[in-house]
Amino acid sequence: MFGKFQKKLCFYCRLYKKIIIAYLKIRLGYRLDFLVGFFGMLIKSASGIITLSIIFSNVPQIEGWSYYHLLFMYGLSSLVLIPVETFFVNAWALHTHIIQGTFVKYCLKPINTMFFYFSEIVEIKSLLQLFISIPILIISGKKMGIDWSFPLIGAYILYFICGSIILISIYVMAASLGFWLMNSMSIINFAGQVINFSKYPISIYGTFLKAVFTYILPIGFVSYYPMMLMLGKISYGNVVQAIVTAILFGSVGCLIWHKGVEHYSGTGS
Template identity: 30%
Template sequence: MKFYLRIYGLIIAQHFKSKMAYRVDFFISIIGMIGTQFVSLFALWVLFQSIETIENWNKWEILFLYGFAQFAMLPAQVCLDHCWQLGNHLQSGTFLKYYMRPLNSLFYFLSEVFDVKAISQLISGIICTAIAVGNMEFEWIGLDILLYVYLLFFASFIYTSMLMLASTTAFWITASNPVLQFTHRLRDYSHFPMSVFSDGFKFLFTFVLPIGLIAYYPVNLILNGGSVLLGVIALTIASIAFISLAYYSWVKGTARYEGTGS
């Protein structure tokens, strides 16, 4: 683990050096992403002007849900940006380089790109959570904070594994970007309570495309209590299962890839 952390630090340092070669472009892109996040927050503000509650969730609880989702999807935003290029690597044959160094191929592939623009998502999550917590009638104690951190940690595996699974379809269909785009768009549904959907979509977003596990079920557990232990165990098992499935898909895909043949 220490070896991989040291290597990761060196790779990220080189990545930042390459980005700093075009500083204006780098900072403009960050400003643009921050602007996009504020547009989304403005859309929420407009919604809250006419709607006080959505399926018994008041606007502060929904804002808290939105902030949790932003935090949960942050690791994927930071570390998985290179997934969008997997199909191109497979088509051009440049993916072969990931077999030729004494490193785990998934680690090597993902570590090449570090999306610092995700800072905009971090800022958005902080703003939403701070405003929501300041207005909710919810008494935070030490155990609630520990529960929040624990659930956030495992919830982040859900969206990460979904993107990884979508990306690894490239090993079988090559052009995986439409699948990635579809998966990326699904994350918008994580910002709303699952109770707004029909029973069919609730099942779909819980057991097949687990969008509800990114934020709704963890936040519902934090705010409304219930079977906390059962919920924690269920989210932990689901997160480990999905991330294991994503890694298995990567291993099977890399095992079958034979290059471009040229």
């Protein structure tokens, strides 16, 4: 059983490597587009930081949270978004493939449809966000007095993985609704707006929304709970909750995707 799984995993790893190499060769022919995309990310990050600066130039704190607290959360959420924007950016184009009927090509190969579809586009330039997010975390973390011990770094790595799985699952679920709806872009845009809330402490939204962002749309594990752990306000047990939540959300995301593919492949047959 394990040997079969290992063999299949190796097959997909080799295949993904070939796909990335082929895609990079194509993208290298459009170097200007790469540079434009990089400067676009710089502008986007700068605008977020400027917005925070403007807000805190008028008020010293928001519900007890300082400028550096929110700057730290901004860096955490930007970091967790990197896997989404690098490897799952094709979610935004799914509704077009479904409407135009071109999604059928992903159903004809003897490989996993989710792997086939999302591996088609890899936005390598999104990895450059690392050079923006990490300095933000270092600077704001120092101002907050965070001690980056090995247990804390290990806990954050788990938070990062879980937060990425949660955000990926939210986008996959939102995009997958396009298999049943004519146009799912409004739902994907709504999901993006919800994810933007992860840049702010969920405690400022009230008891109801705090519960929503912890259990229903668990974006609290993207930046709020990691920051709370680093500040010593919650225990390491919250990491276990993040792992369980990520597993559940990831499973539901995969299930909705595959149910959608079954619905799509059966249409017109």
